[in-house]
Amino acid sequence: MTTPVFRRVVVKVSGEALTGSDSFGIHQPTLERIAADLVAAQQLGVAIAVVVGGGNIIRGVKISATGIPRVTGDMMGILATVMNALALETAIEKAGIAARTMSALAMPEICETYERPRALRHLDKGRMLVLAAGTGNPFFTTDTTAVLRAAEIGADAVLKATDVDGVYSADPKTDKAAKRYERLTHQDAIERNLKVMDTTAFALARENRMPIIVFSIREKGAIAAVLRGEGRATVVGN
Secondary structure (H helix, E strand, C coil): CCCCCCCEEEEEECCHHHHCCCCCCCCHHHHHHHHHHHHHHHCCCCEEEEEECCCCCCCHHHHHCCCCCHHHHHHHHHHHHHHHHHHHHHHHHHCCCCEEEEECCCCCCCCEECCHHHHHHHHHCCCEEEEECCCCCCCCCHHHHHHHHHHHCCCCEEEEEECCCCEECCCCCCCCCCCEECEECHHHHHHCCCCCCCHHHHHHHHHCCCCEEEEECCCCCHHHHHHCCCCCCEEECC
């Protein structure tokens, strides 16, 4: 077995990735496939924390455009991430690995509250973390959460799971001339206004010298391939 490139990572999974072939909500076969890929990746000997988004249920920015205040919309989106995290936790445990959902907002009847020392103990015991509720604050994306939590738990990298196999100069779905990058600096990503992550996330990663690996979650085994240094991906780093 190839030695993994990283020993501790945060995997960012968008809410939209959970929809699979559906247009809304959670597509159970897709949820189970992603969970199985996460379990296979951890079995390489890598400690994994997952940050999951909520865009498959509700997106704060979008709903606030209808008249709901942005803060309220963002908090509704935060609740959506908790629902996705609970579903993912269940699927991971069904696939054979102990998992714990930890929320940035206190919901003791539903899941544990995120505390760094407790999170580290879970990782040390071989449990996979599923981190919910973003940072617990409006106006911050789950991309920023992924970088923040990675810095807090001493992760080696953030693995950003997307619909495409890396970072492109434009949307490759609509622009046939879009150029795919093999490697970028955080500053490159910020200056070129590349939309794969928000500027705050890139800036925080730059300050903490945290590499971000952008890859497609649609390919089975893609997470483990990235951890082995294989597959198609874009590396964003200093």
